[in-house]
Amino acid sequence: HSVGIIGAPFSKGQPRDGVEKGPDLIRSAGLVEKLRAQGCAVKDYGNVTFEEVANDEPIGNVKRPRAVGSANQRLSAAVHAVKNDGHTCVMLGGDHSLAIGSIQGHAAAKKDLSVVWVDAHADINTPLTSPTGNIHGQPMSYLIHELHSKIPVLPNFSWIKPCVSAKDIVYIGLRDVDPEEHHILMLLGIKGYSMTEVDRLGISKVMEETCDYIFSKVKKPIHLSYDIDALDPSISPATGTPVVGGLTYREGIYITEHICQTGMLSAVDMVEVNPKRGKTEDEISSTVNTAVDLIRGCFGKLREG
Numbered sequence: 001h002s003v004g005i006i007g008a009p010f011s012k013g014q015p016r017d018g019v020e021k022g023p024d025l026i027r028s029a030g031l032v033e034k035l036r037a038q039g040c041a042v043k044d045y046g047n048v049t050f051e052e053v054a055n056d057e058p059i060g061n062v063k064r065p066r067a068v069g070s071a072n073q074r075l076s077a078a079v080h081a082v083k084n085d086g087h088t089c090v091m092l093g094g095d096h097s098l099a100i101g102s103i104q105g106h107a108a109a110k111k112d113l114s115v116v117w118v119d120a121h122a123d124i125n126t127p128l129t130s131p132t133g134n135i136h137g138q139p140m141s142y143l144i145h146e147l148h149s150k151i152p153v154l155p156n157f158s159w160i161k162p163c164v165s166a167k168d169i170v171y172i173g174l175r176d177v178d179p180e181e182h183h184i185l186m187l188l189g190i191k192g193y194s195m196t197e198v199d200r201l202g203i204s205k206v207m208e209e210t211c212d213y214i215f216s217k218v219k220k221p222i223h224l225s226y227d228i229d230a231l232d233p234s235i236s237p238a239t240g241t242p243v244v245g246g247l248t249y250r251e252g253i254y255i256t257e258h259i260c261q262t263g264m265l266s267a268v269d270m271v272e273v274n275p276k277r278g279k280t281e282d283e284i285s286s287t288v289n290t291a292v293d294l295i296r297g298c299f300g301k302l303r304e305g
């Protein structure tokens with residue numbers, strides 16, 4: 001595996017400080033060294049630098065639109081460059097609004113993508129449905145062809161072009177979905193495995209069905225967008241929006257092992273690690289080390305040895 005790492009120390013898609021510390025925390029836990037130790041070629045492209053945006057007043061119900069739009073435009077260019085260099089891209093967040101730039105940049109290099117979104121949340125609110133205005137709960141709405149007509153004009157967002165079809169998306173781990181998000185998922189017929197399905201089917205069946213579904217017609221490169229809050233807070237408490245009843249460590253790892261063996265993984269986001277949301281050092285290290293282990297699973301680390 002040839003891996004290109006990008007750090008995106010960005011937090012303005014949500015209100016809690018600390019998530020911008022994620023990239024360097026994950027690095028300091030040894031991500032690069034551990035990937036190299038398991039046989040990966042790794043190039044660390046460093047952190048994207050983001051511009052300061054003054055007077056970034058809300059637009060309707062959208063908070064920090066100018067900063068989020070600008071940050072994602074820069075991230076998109078960085079991810080595009082990593083893909084053009086021929087690597088599988090690893091984007092370290094930062095909050096989940098960064099999926100806008102990550103998926104845009106990926107799509108610029110790879111046109112037709114499938115998206116596997118592992119998260120307690122669907123992150124598919126539009127600016128008009130969002131109950132909080134926090135863009136980390138909205139990234140998918142800007143990316144999906146079928147929602148384009150529902151997205152108002154926002155400053156620094158005009159560069160964004162929808163690039164994913166509803167039929168090419170699978171959610172895993174859902175357990176905190178807003179009513180209007182659920183309406184959108186049903187309306188668009190988007191495939192999702194909530195924690196109910198994970199319990200009913202078991203994670204191996206969920207992954208088997210996920211891969212059958214996204215590969216049913218054409219085998220498209222996979223963009224895996226992994227929100228650390230998909231895992232149970234007992235494993236990864238240091239995150240902005242923890243929700244009880246999440247994936248076990250083993251289920252979380254199984255997902256990345258399975259995606260790896262498809263040979264189709266083309267980019268992965270690892271987002272929402274926030275050290276300031278951990279009550280103890282152990283809570284922070286459990287969260288960070290799990291993020292590292294999940295990424296290692298994406299690139300061939302097997303529990304069997």
Ligand SMILES: CN[C@](CCCC[B-](O)(O)O)(CCN1CCCCC1)C(=O)O
Nearest residue numbers: 096121125131132134136137176178241
């Ligand atoms: C479920 N939707 C939320 C959370 C988004 C989490 C973003 B992620 O990146 O962590 O997945 C929350 C909306 N609820 C907040 C509490 C009151 C009810 C609405 C939103 O703000 O849109």
Ligand SMILES: [Mn+2]
Nearest residue numbers: 120121227229
């Ligand atoms: Mn989430």
Ligand SMILES: [Mn+2]
Nearest residue numbers: 096119123227
């Ligand atoms: Mn998310």
Ligand SMILES: [Mn+2]
Nearest residue numbers: 229240241272
């Ligand atoms: Mn979050």
